[in-house]
Amino acid sequence: MSAEYQVVGNIAVITMKNPPVNGLGHATRSAIVESMKLAALDDAVKAIIITGAGKAFSGGADIKEFNSPKAFAEPSLHTVINVVENASKPVIAAIHSVCMGGGLELALGCHYRVATTGAQIALPEVKLGILPGAGGTQRLPRVLGLEMALNMIVSGAPVASEKLAETALFNELIDGDLMLGAMAFAEKMADVRPLPRVRDIKIDYPNHEAFLQFSRNTVRAMAGPFPAPLKCVEAVAAAVTKKFDDGLIVERDLFLELVQTTESKALRHAFFGERAASKVPDVPEDTPTRPIKSVAVIGAGTMGGGIAMNFANAGIPVQILEMKQEALDKGLATIRKNYENTLKKGKLTQEKFEQRVNLITGTLSYEAIAQADLVIEAVFEDMGVKEQVFKKLDEVMKPGAILASNTSTLDVDVIASFTKRPEDVIGTHFFSPANVMKLLEIVRGKKTAKDVLATALALSKKIKKTGVVSGVCDGFIGNRMIEQYSRQAGFLLEEGCTPEQVDKAIEKLGFAMGPFRMGDLAGNDIGWAIRKRRYVDKPHVTYSKTADLLCESGRFGQKTGAGWYDYKAGDRKPYPSQLVNDMIIQHSADIGVERRKISDQEITERLIFALVNEGARILEEGIATRASDIDMVYLTGYGFPLHRGGPMFYADTLGLTNVLMAMEKYAKGRHGDAWKPAALMLSLAAEAKGFN
Numbered sequence: 001m002s003a004e005y006q007v008v009g010n011i012a013v014i015t016m017k018n019p020p021v022n023g024l025g026h027a028t029r030s031a032i033v034e035s036m037k038l039a040a041l042d043d044a045v046k047a048i049i050i051t052g053a054g055k056a057f058s059g060g061a062d063i064k065e066f067n068s069p070k071a072f073a074e075p076s077l078h079t080v081i082n083v084v085e086n087a088s089k090p091v092i093a094a095i096h097s098v099c100m101g102g103g104l105e106l107a108l109g110c111h112y113r114v115a116t117t118g119a120q121i122a123l124p125e126v127k128l129g130i131l132p133g134a135g136g137t138q139r140l141p142r143v144l145g146l147e148m149a150l151n152m153i154v155s156g157a158p159v160a161s162e163k164l165a166e167t168a169l170f171n172e173l174i175d176g177d178l179m180l181g182a183m184a185f186a187e188k189m190a191d192v193r194p195l196p197r198v199r200d201i202k203i204d205y206p207n208h209e210a211f212l213q214f215s216r217n218t219v220r221a222m223a224g225p226f227p228a229p230l231k232c233v234e235a236v237a238a239a240v241t242k243k244f245d246d247g248l249i250v251e252r253d254l255f256l257e258l259v260q261t262t263e264s265k266a267l268r269h270a271f272f273g274e275r276a277a278s279k280v281p282d283v284p285e286d287t288p289t290r291p292i293k294s295v296a297v298i299g300a301g302t303m304g305g306g307i308a309m310n311f312a313n314a315g316i317p318v319q320i321l322e323m324k325q326e327a328l329d330k331g332l333a334t335i336r337k338n339y340e341n342t343l344k345k346g347k348l349t350q351e352k353f354e355q356r357v358n359l360i361t362g363t364l365s366y367e368a369i370a371q372a373d374l375v376i377e378a379v380f381e382d383m384g385v386k387e388q389v390f391k392k393l394d395e396v397m398k399p400g401a402i403l404a405s406n407t408s409t410l411d412v413d414v415i416a417s418f419t420k421r422p423e424d425v426i427g428t429h430f431f432s433p434a435n436v437m438k439l440l441e442i443v444r445g446k447k448t449a450k451d452v453l454a455t456a457l458a459l460s461k462k463i464k465k466t467g468v469v470s471g472v473c474d475g476f477i478g479n480r481m482i483e484q485y486s487r488q489a490g491f492l493l494e495e496g497c498t499p500e501q502v503d504k505a506i507e508k509l510g511f512a513m514g515p516f517r518m519g520d521l522a523g524n525d526i527g528w529a530i531r532k533r534r535y536v537d538k539p540h541v542t543y544s545k546t547a548d549l550l551c552e553s554g555r556f557g558q559k560t561g562a563g564w565y566d567y568k569a570g571d572r573k574p575y576p577s578q579l580v581n582d583m584i585i586q587h588s589a590d591i592g593v594e595r596r597k598i599s600d601q602e603i604t605e606r607l608i609f610a611l612v613n614e615g616a617r618i619l620e621e622g623i624a625t626r627a628s629d630i631d632m633v634y635l636t637g638y639g640f641p642l643h644r645g646g647p648m649f650y651a652d653t654l655g656l657t658n659v660l661m662a663m664e665k666y667a668k669g670r671h672g673d674a675w676k677p678a679a680l681m682l683s684l685a686a687e688a689k690g691f692n
């Protein structure tokens with residue numbers, strides 16, 4: 001039973017009980033209908049209150065049921081709402097905490113609604129690529145007016161209940177105990193007839209056609225590849241232009257259309273992927289975490305500064321340690337400037353600005369940071385330097401302090417071995433710019449303690465990052481995969497592409513930026529340095545030398561005014577470079593490769609399938625716990641298009657057999673060894689399964 005039925009005096013109280021957020025799954029829907037029947041049959045009951053147990057009124061339809069027959073099994077949410085709306089006794093929704101999606105639609109089917117202040121009210125379906133499918137698009141405009149309702153439905157953004165206090169959505173806002181207030185309200189309304197129904201309210205909006213046309217134009221321009229926002233406008237338009245029941249049919253049809261789209265499936269995958277990432281199979285959810293009240297960062301360079309800002313933004317004091325006063329001053333000045341820019345843009349109040357700047361202090365002394373609960377090392381990417389730093393940290397840091405490294409390529413187990421407390425050592429791999437990028441790869445060493453891992457995961461939420469756990473391997477999840485993508489991008493240049501052609505093809509698929517524009521932005525010298533270091537002991541790894549040639553000519557990217565593209569002073573726009581294109585053509589001739597015309601399809605397949613194959617190996621080896629973790633890494637750290645759900649999800653949508661067939665074709669070309677399929681891919685394809 002996912003709802004409790006109680007009678008208190010002459011009021012029936014139906015309490016939804018489906019933790020964590022009272023999702024309106026089949027069992028909960030059935031329980032509400034059964035309870036409504038009991039209330040109808042009991043002559044002593046004069047009014048009915050519907051509320052939710054725990055931390056929500058209701059978070060809406062149970063999204064976990066979406067791909068199962070349970071989603072549409074009777075009683076559907078429509079049926080539940082019909083039963084409530086047509087009840088002969090007044091039904092009152094007692095709303096608190098979270099009232100979203102189907103939860104709000106259920107409340108709109110009630111005759112009255114009372115709420116606490118601070119409750120989050122939303123129709124967030126659009127964020128899952130769908131639209132409210134149980135009357136929300138028809139009823140919300142009737143209580144909030146066309147404009148406000150459309151804004152809420154198209155944005156999916158929550159609004160605090162008190163901001164809606166003056167609207168017909170709420171009959172009363174209740175200070176103090178919600179249930180006491182709701183009971184008093186129910187007593188008051190018990191004998192009032194007729195029972196008001198939202199569906200009977202008329203929407204009055206003069207010149208609605210002009211407004212709707214304006215909305216269509218605006219929403220079309222903002223929706224990008226997602227179909228849902230425009231369909232939301234269509235559904236709301238039906239609320240104004242059609243009879244209520246006809247509007248419901250329009251909404252239902254659009255909902256059913258959207259729920260089947262890949263875009264919606266991708267958004268739902270990302271929603272659950274984000275939450276799944278924080279779960280590690282052998283680390284129980286109740287694993288105690290270590291309190292993190294103060295943080296120290298070693299190194300005030302590009303990463304150290306950004307990392308420190310994350311903690312200051314979360315109200316945690318941070319000390320930054322540098323070797324020299326000059327470097328420290330420079331690092332602190334950069335942080336200040338970053339905050340000043342945010343302040344100037346009006347995205348930070350003066351008070352918050354000062355608070356955050358003051359939370360970050362500098363030091364040159366290890367003794368000064370000894371009491372920090374967590375220390376994150378962000379010094380040069382050199383094992384010798386890391387060794388020096390970790391030996392020192394082991395010496396000075398208080399027992400129980402977590403020792404983290406921001407290394408992007410080095411072996412965290414080796415780093416841990418520099419200390420006598422490897423169980424306290426972990427990798428926290430931030431992405432640049434560290435104060436902006438959502439991704440945090442949490443690298444679990446062989447000896448990392450479970451509570452250290454649990455603490456890092458909890459902390460990632462606190463600093464608003466998507467924490468994804470990776471095992472130790474070269475490049476962890478993200479960079480290990482991107483290496484294969486970059487290798488293919490290089491080979492494509494040798495075989496006939498220009499940087500512009502590669503970038504355009506992958507950007508057309510939805511990537512924020514192609515590999516060459518990205519290289520110019522990040523600095524081609526970074527990859528050059530990594531290749532020099534990493535490929536020394538990997539002579540078997542083939543890669544195109546075009547990027548090395550580019551760097552040898554000093555074209556590091558935007559920072560040198562020239563990279564794969566030409567740049568004009570003060571302008572970040574890339575212009576195709578004749579010089580670079582000639583250099584590439586010459587290189588093909590030098591290595592004896594005959595250039596050919598390469599299709600966009602080949603470009604995107606080679607780049608993405610290289611990611612997918614390496615992702616499969618990463619899964620196979622247990623470096624990533626689940627395919628959706630890999631997708632989260634790519635969605636939050638590498639600009640993979642959200643509507644395609646991440647590389648592993650994308651491969652699933654194409655079908656693994658199709659991906660393997662394409663790989664087989666490319667294996668016949670140059671560097672065929674790169675296309676040896678991961679065993680996991682072969683076995684999944686053989687069983688007609690996907691990664692997710």
Ligand code: 3HC
Pocket residue numbers: 020021023059060061062063064077098100101102103105124125128131132133134136272275276
């Ligand atoms: N169905 C099923 N599970 C849900 C859920 C839902 N609607 N909403 C949240 N959950 C689950 C999460 O998966 C998570 O589960 P886990 O603990 O097993 O990982 C748990 O609830 C807690 O979620 P959060 O970590 O997000 O908790 P927060 O307290 O930060 O946020 C929330 C709570 C605001 C409700 C947030 O979870 C949220 O935005 N949920 C989505 C709400 C939504 O989109 N509702 C619309 C559903 S579609 C619909 O109603 C269709 C209808 O129109 C027909």
Ligand code: NAI
Pocket residue numbers: 298299300301302303304321322323327377378379380381382385388389406407408409429430431432
């Ligand atoms: P950086 O060169 O900008 O900064 C390093 C800072 O560390 C310098 O300010 C230097 O003075 C200081 N430093 C060096 N040795 C020190 C020591 N012994 N004690 C105290 N301070 C010391 O380097 P960046 O880019 O910030 O990288 C730092 C770490 O983060 C590296 O391990 C790198 O691989 C990793 N990383 C870098 C990313 C990037 O995009 N730059 C992305 C993710 C990880």
